[in-house]
Amino acid sequence: MRIATWNVNSLSVRLPQVLAWLQANPVDALALQELKLTDDKFPLQALQEAGYHAVSHGQKTYNGVAWLTRTPASEVVRNIPGLDDDQARIIAVTMDTPSGPMRLINGYFVNGQAPGTDKFAYKMRWLQALQDWVRSEMAAHPHLVLVGDFNVAPEDRDSYDPVGLKDTIHHTVEERAHFQALLDLGLIDAFRMFEQPEKSYSWWDYRMLGFQKNRGLRIDHILVSAALRGSVTACSVDRLPRKNPQPSDHAPVVVTLD
DNA sequence: ATGACGGTGTGGCACCGA
Numbered sequence: 543m544r545i546a547t548w549n550v551n552s553l554s555v556r557l558p559q560v561l562a563w564l565q566a567n568p569v570d571a572l573a574l575q576e577l578k579l580t581d582d583k584f585p586l587q588a589l590q591e592a593g594y595h596a597v598s599h600g601q602k603t604y605n606g607v608a609w610l611t612r613t614p615a616s617e618v619v620r621n622i623p624g625l626d627d628d629q630a631r632i633i634a635v636t637m638d639t640p641s642g643p644m645r646l647i648n649g650y651f652v653n654g655q656a657p658g659t660d661k662f663a664y665k666m667r668w669l670q671a672l673q674d675w676v677r678s679e680m681a682a683h684p685h686l687v688l689v690g691d692f693n694v695a696p697e698d699r700d701s702y703d704p705v706g707l708k709d710t711i712h713h714t715v716e717e718r719a720h721f722q723a724l725l726d727l728g729l730i731d732a733f734r735m736f737e738q739p740e741k742s743y744s745w746w747d748y749r750m751l752g753f754q755k756n757r758g759l760r761i762d763h764i765l766v767s768a769a770l771r772g773s774v775t776a777c778s779v780d781r782l783p784r785k786n787p788q789p790s791d792h793a794p795v796v797v798t799l800d
Numbered sequence: 801a802t803g804a805c806g807g808t809g810t811g812g813c814a815c816c817g818a
Contacts, residue, residue, distance in 0.1 A: 551817085552807055576817085578807070603808050604816075653817060693818070712818065745818070748805035759818075791806080791818080 543639060543799045544569040547648065547689040547762055548783075549745075549792035553577040553606070556790055557585050561592050563783055568593075569796065570612045571637060573648035575691045577606030584608070601630035607648050607690070609635045615646075625671040632672075634679070641773070645683035647676065649690035654711050662711070665693075669720040677727055686767040688729060691745075691792065693761050696721045696731065700760035702743065712759055729765035732777040732797045744779050745792045753784050764797045773800040 546569045550556040553574060564572065572594075577584070581600040589596045589610055598608035599620040607630060609615055615635035621627050634647040649672065654665035680686050694717045698704035707713050725731065733742075743758025752758065766774055776798040784793045 555807070576807095655817085691818095710818095747818070750804055752805090761818080788806090 545571045546794050546796040547573040548794040549575040549691040551576045551790040564592055572610040573689045574608045575650035599630045599633040605630045607633045607650050611637050622671045622675045645686040647688045651693045653693050656711050657714055673723050684769040688765040692763045694721045695759045702757040728768045730771050732764045732766050732774050748791050762795045
């Protein structure tokens with residue numbers, strides 16, 4: 543079984559690439575972020591014709607998340623329960639698998655702009671609410687995967703310039719502590735379970751030849767619960783879509799489970 | 801220090817992303 547996450551930076555623009563990628567990579571579930579469209583504009587039919595069920599939590603202009611699944615999804619939750627949030631950043635579903643139900647949480651985490659700003663304070667509040675909610679989700683669902691665009695580079699090796707960017711957004715002690723707190727709940731960073739190429743990233747700035755120079759960040763993650771750890775056999779970034787004409791600035795991350 | 805690129809909205813640019 544394969545599960546993937548991809549920040550597509552506008553599903554309207556990227557739909558042909560998503561369909562092409564799914565044809566080449568027929569994963570069992572794909573989490574999308576930054577749809578930048580409302581649910582009434584969600585391309586449900588095209589995705590169904592590609593063989594996927596889909597549930598979305600859309601929003602105009604910004605944010606928006608969705609799950610595409612091979613089998614129908616149930617127990618759909620949109621946004622963090624109890625958090626008053628006008629931004630569409632979370633969608634969670636349960637998917638039946640051969641080894642039982644699996645809880646799939648997809649997040650488009652807050653960017654945060656810069657430490658000291660209102661947006662950074664919102665990021666901290668949001669991360670705390672997420673942590674509290676994920677804790678309860680894990681108690682209810684032993685087989686759980688938390689994926690998405692975390693907007694956090696967990697360690698120095700996840701950044702092309704950890705010295706120059708020290709304490710800037712994605713690199714702050716506070717953001718990294720929140721990422722660590724998710725690991726402390728018992729989640730495991732699937733990507734780091736395996737040997738990886740040095741300077742592995744999932745996002746590259748559109749500007750200044752960021753991708754060509756591999757000036758990127760690893761901010762898109764797949765975390766798995768302890769009960770799933772033994773079944774994870776691979777996890778990697780697929781850089782190919784970043785080479786497309788009109789690419790998203792993010793590349794998909796894929797995990798394989800037995 | 802700033803902007804660089806790309807997407808969106810309703811515009812002649814501003815805002816946001818990371």
